[in-house]
Amino acid sequence: MFRRPWPKYALLLGIAFGGFFDGILLHQILQWHHLLSLIPAVTDLRTQVLWDGYFHLLMYVFALLGLWGLWRVRLRQEEISRRSLLGALMAGFGIWHMLDGVLSHWLLGIHRIKIDSQMPLAWDVGWFLVFGLIPALVGWYLFYRKGDGGSALRHTTVTLVGLTLLGVGSGGWALQPPADAPFTTVVFRKGATPDHVEEALSAVQARVVWSTPDMSVVVVDMPTVQRWSLYQRGALLVGGTGVPAGCFNWSTANA
Helix, strand or coil: CCCCCHHHHHHHHHHHHHHHHHHHHHHHHCCCCCCCCCCCCCCCHHHHHHHHHHHHHHHHHHHHHHHHHHHHHHHCCCCCCHHHHHHHHHHHHHHHHHHHHHHHHHHCCCCCCCCCCCCHHHHHHHHHHHHHHHHHHHHHHHHCCCCCHHHHHHHHHHHHHHHHHHHHHHHHHHHCCCCCCCCEEEEECCCCCHHHHHHHHHHCCCEEEEECCCCCEEEEECCHHHCHHHHHHCEEEECCCCCCHHHHHHHHHHC
């Protein structure tokens, strides 16, 4: 794909389009999450919006670099087919969503697609497939369609399937808390009062080890089998049941 210089600029522009799609739709219109929604130290909405702005600024930089590169190619009068250009843009769009899923959702745990869902991993995987893997496959198919397109498509399919397995494996790895973690980290939904939190923890025989002043985030000693039941009692994230709550438990164990 990189025998000529222009595809890398088209890919970069496609990545920028993917970032803008993510930020505008999920951060602003639907407001399902912000860039740093699941960072405990970043709770102020103004700070969240500020970091969304930094994210969009980075996407502007990617877009400008991509457009600049394509403009230089145009000045050199290099031939670019519309199908190949569309394919590279779609591939970049899909690559962004796959990278975002693996890095932001599962490895770093800074946000999820729909953080108030009781099945956040299902939303992550669905988004990864629909807006990540499928556009990337279609894009590479369009780019390599002419000539030895079949061979190129097979090679690309194997590569993208490998990336998908790596992504799903990363999500599964992050689901597991460390084996020696004695405590469970729990994040409760916005609006949960301390009385409500205490009632929920008492119902599952959990002992509070540490908590924030408003008890929105608590570290507890509790039976492992009771973790999932906390979701029915107002918990947003519970360590050992999903990502990035499992990552919270890693942090607690290694602190």
